[in-house]
Structures are given as structure tokens and as C-alpha cells.
Amino acid sequence: MNNPWNNRRPSARPPRATPPAAPGAPPAAAGVPLRGSDELRLYGVNAVRAMFARRPQALRKLYLAEALIPRLQPLLKWCVANRVGYRVVGEGDLNKLAATTHHEGVVADVLRTEPLSLAAWLATLGDGPALALWLDGVGNPHNFGAILRSAAHFGVAGILLPAESSLSLSGAAARVAEGGAEHVPLVRLPLLPQALAQLRGAGFALAATLVEGGDDLFATPLPARMAYVMGAEGEGMDRTLAQHCELRLSIPGTGAVESLNVAAATAVFLSGWRRRQ
Template sequence: MSETTVIFGLHAVRTLLRQRPERAALLILQKGREDARINELVQLAQSKSIKTEWRDTRELDRLAGDERHQGACLQIRSVGALGEGALDDLLDAATTPPLLLVLDGVQDPHNLGACLRTADAAGVTAVIVPKDRAAGLSATVRKVASGAAETVPLIQVTNLARTLRWLKEREVWIVGTDDQAEHSLYSSKLTGPLAIVLGAEGSGMRRLTRENCDALVSIPMSGVVESLNVSVAAGVLLYEAVRQRS
């Protein structure tokens, strides 16, 4: 029997019902809540022959933990992060120069979810994270990602530095981010097969990660803050790459 997990939140549930209905097992809605957005979910579930149950608020609170469920939870057949071997297949299957986002030890699930959401919007081929000391695919990550956790491959690797060296052998250009880098991302080439590397909250990239980057770039900062949240930085870098590629 397939393992299941629960995602929650109106947008995340709607996205999965539309894009991956084959993974949906049970739609769970809050009793007494019947508005346009909830009715849309009911209709989507009916059109895909997905069972719907109405339960009290306490049950949805239990399923969602400390997170806001907005009256909707969806039990899905779980697909976790992919292994290192999947990355080779993704690169082989790419019909355009791959764009990868590498997160070196991002531990906050809200940041990982936000990065996945941005990665989906920017057309990223895959997001790469280390297995240890980093956030994985939790229910919170899936909710914050608003459906992107179901569309963007998340690759977990045992040794990130080794993976970066392997990507170089695949002719992928590795660009890391550093507040003290001499070159701004706006003066750097971000076309062709590319991996953008961001460090963990606070500590940044680890030494071996930094040493395996082909280039380091900075995001210009004009105010008093020294750095951006990692998910915001991911958006800035990815969309500069998108702009250059278009």
C-alpha cells in the first residue's frame, strides 16, 4: 500500500487536484464552510472521482498541526524527495539548458517551500539539497510551496560538494552567492547550463561548497540590512537568469 501524507491550504490543495489528481486519495473539508473556493474544490474532486469528507475544525487542526489549513486538507499518495540518480535523468531529458537551484543547508521549511514556489515560477529544472542538516519535504513545505512541491523535482544528495563537481563534468556552470563577491549578478553571465547556489540562513555557504563554485556573485544592497532572506535572494537570482535567457 502506498504511503500517504496530508497537504493543506486552499491554494496547495487546488493545485494538486488540478495538476496531479492521480495522487489524491481523500479531500477533507471543514464542516459548515461552504464558500466559492471550497465549492470549487468539491467540484474538482467530483470531476476526478476523488472522495470528499466533511469533518469538524478540530480534526483539520490536528491534521495540519500548527499551520493554517483554511478549511481544506488533502490526503495524497506520498512522493518524497528524489535520489541523486534522478538528477542524471533530468539533465539527459532537458530540452533547454538546465537551470538548477542548489540550497546548501536551508533548514527552515518555510524558506524551502518559498524557494520551491519561486523555482516553479522560474522554470527551474530541479532543486538540490543535502540530506543532512537541511529541510526536507514536510507538510509545511508543501503548503508554503502552494503546489510547487508537486511539480518541481527536489533532489536530496549525500555529498553536496561531490554533486557540484559532478555537475561541472556535465558542463553545468556553478554560480554561488556571496555578499562580498566582486561581481554583481547583473554583470555576470547566467545563461547556458547553470546551477545557482545559495547558503543556509545566517551562515551562508559552507567552505567546500564555496570552493566548488565556478564564480561568486553578489546582490547589490543599498539599504541598512546586510542580506536578504534566502527565498527572496533565490527569486532575485533566478529571475535575473530568466531575463538573460529570454
């Protein structure tokens, strides 16, 4: 990249030494700075702004297009005051950094937020209604991002990830979430028997979400503390897990299409619960 790290003011620091790649990590593309294994590369204006509003201390590096300087002035002033390096770069460099053209002119390297344990998450909940999403096999980052956005909108208390799930927040998911990823904690579940016992001990009922054969979402009473179990794109949710759920729910429709996309279905299920609270 041609532009140096911003160092026009004494309080701005030069770039940190590039850390070595994690063992087994693919080599960086030519001209793209490496980041630490504990860092996530965010992009998109709302995703970066939401991170800055919630946890500015997580910011490690910032890259932006010149046109965004007026819009991101508070963030840039914070970078200077806290000796966090930023660079004004061209469109081509931003495309390389984000590995996409959908970066909206800003890319940031930030510290990852590790998922909470189920016990730690339950300890944060007060009494009263609470809604969670158990993602059973969801893998597409754009669907995950859309789910996070809906979860933030409807006030979901946590996203529950099975012990064996490899799903994690990515730059693509965070951009699609439009800031929602900063408002909904990720929770790592223990093995199934322990997860079920802990959730039920905290008053949660589980609801299997089925394409067909479940009770009508709009006609079924829903408990105040509930976890929807959303299945994988295509395969749906695991039938064994469905048998452990107190409720089995479906979204009624015309039948003109087989089913809704998992992200769209999630939004409908969330609104169904919220309407009853």
C-alpha cells in the same frame, strides 16, 4: 470527529483502517487520524488543487469545510468516482488535522513523492538552458515554501538536496509554495565529489551566492546551464563548497540592511538568470 465519512453515494467507500504509526513516530494528537509513513498531510487550497491537477492518484483522504464544497466540486466528484473517502468537518477539526489555523479550509493526505537521484534527474533534461537550486543547509519550511514558489515561477528545473540534508516537503512548505511544490522536482545528491562530477559532466556551472565579496549579479555574464548554491539561514553557504564553485555572486544593495532573507535572495538570483536567457 463527529461527521462520518461521506457515504451518501454507493461509489464512496468507508475510511480505510488506520495504519500503525511508524517506529519511533510521536503519538497522534487526540482525535487526529494517523497517516501512513509514506503519506504527507497537505493543506491550503492552492497546494491541494495543484496536487490534484498533477497527480490525483496520490490522494488518500480529503477533509474540507462545508463552505468549500462548491469550490472543490471537481475534486469531490473525482473522489466519489474513484472511491476515495472525504469528510466535511468543522474548523476545530481542520485546525487539529493541519496542526495550524492556516489551512484555508482543506486538508488532504497524499502519497509522498520521493526525490529523484541526480542521475535520473539529469536524464530528464533536454539540451539547452537549465537552472537548478542547490540548497546548502536551508531548513525553515516557510523559506523552503517561498523558494519553491519562486522556483516554479522562474522555471527552475530542479531543487538539489545534499546527501546529508534532512530537508523534505512539509505541509507548511507546500502551503507557502501555493502549488509550486508540484512543479519543481526534488533531487537527492550523491556525495560532493560525485555530485560535482555529474553536474559538470552535464554542462552545469555552480554559482556560490554570497552576502558580500562576490561579483555583481547584475553585471556578470551567467552561463545557460547553472546551479545556484543557496546557503543556510544565518550561517550562509559552506565555504568549502564555495571554493568548488566557478562563480561567486552577490546582490548589490544600499547596505541599509545586512542581507536579504534567503527566500527573497533566491527570487532575485533566479530573476537575474532568467533575464539573460
